[in-house]
Amino acid sequence: MSLISGVSAIFFARVPRAFRVVLDAFGAALDPFARSVGGGTARVYEPTSYHGRPMRARKLIRTAIAELKASEAIDHWQKGRERIEAEDLLGFVMGDEPDPEDKVGDAERDVFLGLVARRATGEPIPYIKGFTEFRGLELASEPGVFVPRDSSEYLAEQAVKRLRGRRSPVHVDLATGAGTIALSVANEVPKATVYGTDLSEDAVKLARRNARRLGLKVRFAAGDVFGGLPTTIAGTVDVITVHPPYVAMDEVDDLPDEIKDWEPVHTLTDRSSDGLGFVRQTVAEAPTWLRPKGWLLMETDPDRARDVKKVMTDGGFRDVQSTKGGDLKITRVIVGRRPA
Ligand SMILES: C[S@@+](CC[C@H](N)C(=O)[O-])C[C@H]1O[C@@H](n2cnc3c(N)ncnc32)[C@H](O)[C@@H]1O
Numbered sequence: 001m002s003l004i005s006g007v008s009a010i011f012f013a014r015v016p017r018a019f020r021v022v023l024d025a026f027g028a029a030l031d032p033f034a035r036s037v038g039g040g041t042a043r044v045y046e047p048t049s050y051h052g053r054p055m056r057a058r059k060l061i062r063t064a065i066a067e068l069k070a071s072e073a074i075d076h077w078q079k080g081r082e083r084i085e086a087e088d089l090l091g092f093v094m095g096d097e098p099d100p101e102d103k104v105g106d107a108e109r110d111v112f113l114g115l116v117a118r119r120a121t122g123e124p125i126p127y128i129k130g131f132t133e134f135r136g137l138e139l140a141s142e143p144g145v146f147v148p149r150d151s152s153e154y155l156a157e158q159a160v161k162r163l164r165g166r167r168s169p170v171h172v173d174l175a176t177g178a179g180t181i182a183l184s185v186a187n188e189v190p191k192a193t194v195y196g197t198d199l200s201e202d203a204v205k206l207a208r209r210n211a212r213r214l215g216l217k218v219r220f221a222a223g224d225v226f227g228g229l230p231t232t233i234a235g236t237v238d239v240i241t242v243h244p245p246y247v248a249m250d251e252v253d254d255l256p257d258e259i260k261d262w263e264p265v266h267t268l269t270d271r272s273s274d275g276l277g278f279v280r281q282t283v284a285e286a287p288t289w290l291r292p293k294g295w296l297l298m299e300t301d302p303d304r305a306r307d308v309k310k311v312m313t314d315g316g317f318r319d320v321q322s323t324k325g326g327d328l329k330i331t332r333v334i335v336g337r338r339p340a
Contacts, residue, residue, distance in 0.1 A: 054103055054104075054105075054106075055103070055104050055109055056100065056101060056102065056103060056104070057090060057094075057098040057099060057100050057101070057102040057103075057104055058100035058101065060090060060104055060109060060112060060113075061083065061086045061087060061090060061098070061100070063113075064082075064085075064086035064089070064090070064112070064113070064116040065082045065083050065086050067116055067117070067120050068081075068082035068085060068086060068116065068119060068120055069082050070120070071119075071120040071121075071122070072257070073120065073121055073122030073256070073257040073258050073261070074119075074120070074122060074256065074257075074258050075256035075258060085119060085125060086116065088125060089112060089115045089116060089119065089125070089128070089129075090104075090112050092115070092129050093108050093111050093112045093115065094108060115128055122256070122257040122258035122261055122262060123258075123262060124141075124147045124258060124262055124263070126141035126147045126148070127141060127142065127143050127147070127262065129141075130142065132147065132148055134148045134150075134152070134153065134156075134180055134183075134184060135153050135156055135157075135184045135187070135188070136187075137183055137184060137187060137210075137214060138214075139178050139179070139180065139183070139210050140178065140206060140209060140210055140213070141178060141206075142206060143262070144200075144202045144203075144264060145177055145178050145200065145202055145203045145206045145264075145267075146177040146178070146203070146263055146264075146267035147263060148177065148178055148180040150326065150327060151299070151326050151328075151330070151331040152180055152181060152243050152299060152331075153184075153326065154299075154325035154326040154331045154333060155181055155241055155243060155297060155299045155331070155333050156180075156181045156184040156185065156188075156241070157325070158241075158297050158323065158325075158333050158335065159171060159181060159184075159185050159239050159241045159297060160184070160185060160188045160189055162238065162239050162295050162297075163185060163189045163192050163238055163239055164188075164189055166238055167191075168191065168193070169189060169191065169192040169193070169238045169239070170192070170193050170194075170195075170233060170236050170237045170238050170239075170291075171185050171189070171192050171193070171194045171195070171237070171238065171239050171240075171241070172194075172195045172196075172197070172226075172229065172233075172237050172239070172240045172241070172289065173185070173194070173195070173196040173197075173240075173241045173242070174197055174198075174225060174226065174240060174241070174242040174244070174282060175197075175198055175199075175225075175242055175243060175244050175245070175278070176196035176197060176198045176203065176204075176207055176220065177198060177203050177206075177207070177243075177267065178203065178206050178207055178210055179196050179206070179207030179208075179210045179211060179218060179220060180243070181196075181241045181243065182194050182195070182196035182207070182218045182220070183196075183207070183210055183211060183214060183216050183218060185241075186211075186216040186217060186218050187214070187216055193219075194217070194218045194219070195218070195219045195220075195221070195228075195229055195233070196218050196219070196220045196221075197220070197221050197222070197223045197225075197226070197227065197228035197229060198220075198222065198223075198228075199222065199223070199224055199225075199266065200222070200264075200266065200267075201222050204220050204221065204222045207220045208220050225278070225281050225282060225285065226282075226285050226286075226288075226289060229289065233289065234288055234289055235288070235289070235290070235291060236289075236291050237289045237290050237291060237294055238290075238291060238294050238295065239294065239295045239296075239297060240282075240286055240289065240290060240294070240295070240296045240297065241297045241298075241299075242278075242282055242296075242297070242298050242299070243298075243299040244270065244278035244279055244282065244298065244299075244300075245266060245267055245268050245269050245270050245278060246269075246270070246275045246276070246278065246279065246300055246301065246304055247268045247269040247275050248269065248272065248273055248274050248275040249269050249271045249272065249273060249275075250273070251269075251275070252265060252268055252269050255268065274307070275304060276304070276307055276308070276311060279298060279300075279308055279311050280311055282296070282298065283296070283311050283312055283315035283317070284315065286338070287315075287316075287338050287339055290338040291338070292338060292340070293337050293338060294337065294338045295335060295336070295337055295338075296312065296317065296335070296336055296337075296338070297333055297334075297335050298312070298333065298334045298335075299331065299332070299333050300332050300333075300334060301330075301332065302330055302332055304332075305322045305332040305334060306322070308322075308332075308334045309321075309322050309334050312334060312336045313336075315339070316339030316340075317336030317337060317338065317339055318336060318337045318338075318339065318340070319335070319336060319337045320334065320335070320336035321334070321335050321336070322334050323335060
């Protein structure tokens with residue numbers, strides 16, 4: 001997996017506080033451009049005039065890194081994030097991974113600096129580029145629909161693992177967004193019958209568009225939680241996946257600007273006071289849809305893993321476990337089997 005995809009493993013940036021402090025301190029210690037101001041760390045960024053001066057990719061990237069580091073809209077907890085994003089955007093403009101010694105023409109340079117300026121306002125890179133990569137699939141991404149996170153690759157992996165060995169597997173991806181998990185399963189387990197549902201019509205439209213472009217068959221439908229599913233599949237589903245909107249309503253304001261100012265609030269929170277409203281509803285209704293011993297897999301953040309596990313255990317689910325994975329080993333997927 002590329003470093004670029006590692007960056008978007010920051011899902012709701014709900015990394016445990018202690019972990020972030022350590023990372024921030026580590027980053028500051030290694031960064032020669034960082035200087036300490038009032039007990040914190042600030043970056044010195046001098047805007048430069050670019051016109052009339054041919055630039056090497058190396059210098060442009062350095063300029064972009066400084067601009068991104070100075071942005072207050074971006075969450076800087078992950079060391080090296082700004083370089084990865086600058087290189088990603090320059091590669092996007094140049095049509096290829098840039099070599100540091102490449103000369104960048106005036107037109108490309110201006111486009112690149114324009115994109116960096118957009119990113120510095122917090123606009124997510126997949127909205128800027130119009131697509132993102134997820135488990136080797138290029139998924140279209142656009143404002144109004146949640147940006148797929150690399151953290152969810154682990155959720156897809158857990159689903160694929162459980163579906164591959166079955167003769168005629170049936171998979172349901174709730175809250176599917178751009179079709180993220182559903183499309184990965186359709187791609188990696190071609191014999192599976194896959195359903196994806198989301199409350200948002202915009203999400204369902206984008207998911208269908210992604211499926212068409214990729215030549216993958218998924219039955220997408222709009223609906224509230226299980227609402228879009230045909231009743232004929234009740235009791236037959238092998239695996240249900242869900243990456244729910246799990247931020248508590250009063251925590252939305254604490255999210256970084258790059259998330260709360262850009263992604264629709266209904267994709268972030270279910271408006272419950274503890275962020276578990278969607279989870280509770282899923283746990284209550286999933287047994288109707290799962291086959292005996294079928295699996296429910298729910299992605300959440302480390303802070304909420306214990307609570308989600310308890311909701312599933314209290315709901316009668318068996319073999320409930322909190323599993324950990326993804327590049328940074330912080331994604332939690334709580335797994336459990338249908339109650340008897
Ligand atoms: C965190 S996003 C996950 C999207 C996608 N699964 C992914 O990982 O890229 C949560 C999704 O839940 C959807 N959603 C919110 N409330 C819903 C509801 N009541 N029923 C179905 N979907 C809902 C949102 O539209 C959003 O697409």
